[in-house]
Amino acid sequence: RKLQQEECHSHSNVSVHWNVLSYCIDTKRMNRRKAKRRRRRPPAYFHASATASEERFLHQAIQNSKIDRSRQKDLEVPIGPTFYPTVEDMEGSPLEYIEKIRPVAQKYGICKIKPPNGWNPPPVCADMNTRKKFSTKLQQLDRLQEGISFGDGGEYNPREYQRMASKCTKDYKAKNYPHHDVMVSQEGAADEDQRKMMFSAENLEKDYWSIVETRSRSISVEYGNDVNTDEFGSGFPLSERGRSLVGTTNGNKVNLPEPKFGTEDYYKETWWNTNNMPSAPGSVLRHVKVAINGINVPWMYYGSLFTTFCWHNEDNYLYSVNYHHEGAPKQWYGVPGTKEDSNGLEKVFKNYLSMKMRDVPDLLHHITTMFSPRLLQQSEVPIYKLLQYPGEYIVTFPRAFHGGFSMGPNIGEAVNFATHDWIAYGSDANERYRSFARPAVFSHDRLTFTMAQHVEEEQCHKNCSLLLKELERIVEEELQLRKKLIDSGVRDVSEQIELPKNCLDQLDEDSAEYDDKRLCHACKHVCFFSAVACVCSQSNVSCLRHSHYMCRCPVQRRYLMIWSSENELNSTVQRVRNHCNCLKANQNQQEIVSSMMRLPSVALGVERDKEEHSEDSINVEPCGGNETVFRGTHEGNIPIQRADASNSIFTAPEVTSDEDRGEGVLVDDTDDEIEVVGVRVANSSSY
Numbered sequence: 001r002k003l004q005q006e007e008c009h010s011h012s013n014v015s016v017h018w019n020v021l022s023y024c025i026d027t028k029r030m031n032r033r034k035a036k037r038r039r040r041r042p043p044a045y046f047h048a049s050a051t052a053s054e055e056r057f058l059h060q061a062i063q064n065s066k067i068d069r070s071r072q073k074d075l076e077v078p079i080g081p082t083f084y085p086t087v088e089d090m091e092g093s094p095l096e097y098i099e100k101i102r103p104v105a106q107k108y109g110i111c112k113i114k115p116p117n118g119w120n121p122p123p124v125c126a127d128m129n130t131r132k133k134f135s136t137k138l139q140q141l142d143r144l145q146e147g148i149s150f151g152d153g154g155e156y157n158p159r160e161y162q163r164m165a166s167k168c169t170k171d172y173k174a175k176n177y178p179h180h181d182v183m184v185s186q187e188g189a190a191d192e193d194q195r196k197m198m199f200s201a202e203n204l205e206k207d208y209w210s211i212v213e214t215r216s217r218s219i220s221v222e223y224g225n226d227v228n229t230d231e232f233g234s235g236f237p238l239s240e241r242g243r244s245l246v247g248t249t250n251g252n253k254v255n256l257p258e259p260k261f262g263t264e265d266y267y268k269e270t271w272w273n274t275n276n277m278p279s280a281p282g283s284v285l286r287h288v289k290v291a292i293n294g295i296n297v298p299w300m301y302y303g304s305l306f307t308t309f310c311w312h313n314e315d316n317y318l319y320s321v322n323y324h325h326e327g328a329p330k331q332w333y334g335v336p337g338t339k340e341d342s343n344g345l346e347k348v349f350k351n352y353l354s355m356k357m358r359d360v361p362d363l364l365h366h367i368t369t370m371f372s373p374r375l376l377q378q379s380e381v382p383i384y385k386l387l388q389y390p391g392e393y394i395v396t397f398p399r400a401f402h403g404g405f406s407m408g409p410n411i412g413e414a415v416n417f418a419t420h421d422w423i424a425y426g427s428d429a430n431e432r433y434r435s436f437a438r439p440a441v442f443s444h445d446r447l448t449f450t451m452a453q454h455v456e457e458e459q460c461h462k463n464c465s466l467l468l469k470e471l472e473r474i475v476e477e478e479l480q481l482r483k484k485l486i487d488s489g490v491r492d493v494s495e496q497i498e499l500p501k502n503c504l505d506q507l508d509e510d511s512a513e514y515d516d517k518r519l520c521h522a523c524k525h526v527c528f529f530s531a532v533a534c535v536c537s538q539s540n541v542s543c544l545r546h547s548h549y550m551c552r553c554p555v556q557r558r559y560l561m562i563w564s565s566e567n568e569l570n571s572t573v574q575r576v577r578n579h580c581n582c583l584k585a586n587q588n589q590q591e592i593v594s595s596m597m598r599l600p601s602v603a604l605g606v607e608r609d610k611e612e613h614s615e616d617s618i619n620v621e622p623c624g625g626n627e628t629v630f631r632g633t634h635e636g637n638i639p640i641q642r643a644d645a646s647n648s649i650f651t652a653p654e655v656t657s658d659e660d661r662g663e664g665v666l667v668d669d670t671d672d673e674i675e676v677v678g679v680r681v682a683n684s685s686s687y
Helices: 002-037 052-068 094-108 141-146 158-176 180-185 201-214 264-269 339-352 354-359 373-378 420-436 444-453 461-488 509-516 566-584 590-594 606-612
Strands: 110-113 134-140 151-156 220-228 299-303 308-312 319-327 330-334 384-388 393-396 402-406 410-417 530-534 558-562 628-633 636-641 663-668 675-681
Touching: 094 110, 110 330, 110 384, 134 141, 134 158, 141 201, 141 308, 151 158, 151 220, 158 220, 158 299, 201 330, 220 308, 330 393, 339 354, 339 373, 420 444, 420 461, 444 461, 444 566, 461 530, 461 558, 461 566
Parallel strands: none
Antiparallel strands: 110 393, 134 151, 134 220, 220 299, 299 410, 308 402, 319 393, 319 410, 330 384, 330 402, 530 558, 628 636, 663 675
């Protein structure tokens, strides 16, 4: 019986084990079936704690890498137009000539103007040997597409900068094009392989975009941009008839006849002189009497190989003109200034730098980004290029984005101007600046009403209609918002407080200072006609659009300050409307026909320009004329004209301190700026 019990017990254990084993096998089979039907879970490492910004950065990098893969073929950008004014055109106003070519040239965004034979301005008039030094911007070429801010470069006077630029250019040429000089000396046309070994504009353009696009090499350059002409001098001689804000007025010359083309006085007084152009007849900026560097007072640009002026359009969407004084050519790129094309460039910009734009929404205004024309072409944004040589002008049109780089040491000069057709672009720029809370260089409302004060000068019905349309828009918004605020409880204290009248005849120094004190705290718009203030603050004011952002006080504590009454606003509009109606009867039909012209397959003047520059070489020597050095003698310091730096027989030792100079410098420290008042020979009391 005991054996039977043990046998039964063993059978039951086996049965239990078998049942458990069968259950486990069935369970695994069921789980396997479910796993096939169930979506596979990703492994744990896939869910690493990546931030949302890191994921966006990864996505942007992937998208940008797809774009970069297309860089298999050479960059091909169509060439913009070149125009050739006559001597008669050069003796007149440049604005009149630009108005003639505008129907065609504006469609490209940029154009080149080449003066006729006989144009021979004096050498650069800037003080190349001044003791003053300007700061430079350090540009890292392989990071120009990242939108990073530029660092600080060295400080130079103009002569020192040109020496540095020449050395950098020569070093690059010797390293990358060592056989150039041999190729040039050979007779006969060079074949394709030989052309690739030449230090030419075509090859330098390829080198530049190879560095910028592929980041294959790390190269940094120092750019001497935005150098004040009132401090370091202009490249042009200054007017003696009061035609520039920084010139002089000689009463004996004011009423003399206009000097003839090519004479010495011509280059001082011609409106083609960049110092005079903002004040030329027909220029809106001639009513701006306050000097604004870079706007109506030119800036100088000291360039070196690959120094870059990044993508941007002008302040307040103004016109600009850039004159090339001397040195290596500049490569320009431009996009037409239509809303569609400028928005297309901004869209490419935002897509390529979407991460950066989230942190810096106004990155384009920083002028620190240079991305390839290839990106624009892939997005079907039209783009054109021009190669600017010494003695040539580049004109950019309102809202047109432009950028480029230098191909060696050079000296350029640029300034802004505005014709009467600019008013619509100025309105768009004003709205854009308000959206970014960016102050404008001058009040758009003020300049619009100043133009209205001088409406009799307007002889074109189309431009007068643009002015009238902008006036009606401004006045309508102003009066509607005034009524809305007063109805909401804002007090009108115009009868209790007498405010100074707006100066509408011109924008002078006092007016500019007053405008700076009435910027809207929210959008930085100049509150020109009226402003909202609150008793809680003695300094803050608001434009009529943004008074609700001003403070948390009840509406009844706010009050409206009015500089221009409703009657004054309406009478100004009516005055312009009457003049516009007078012009309508004499409307020029030509301006209607010209706007319908189509662009030719090859831009005007391209073939002629290529032929004229076919034999030109890239300058690598310092610019700015012969150097003047001083040799110390017992009789004093005698100036010596140096020969060209490359074959000079006299080499001045590098001076870094007064000890190296061997002489003491006496300074007058009564002012913030150091002024040399005498040089004393070492170990001597004589001056």
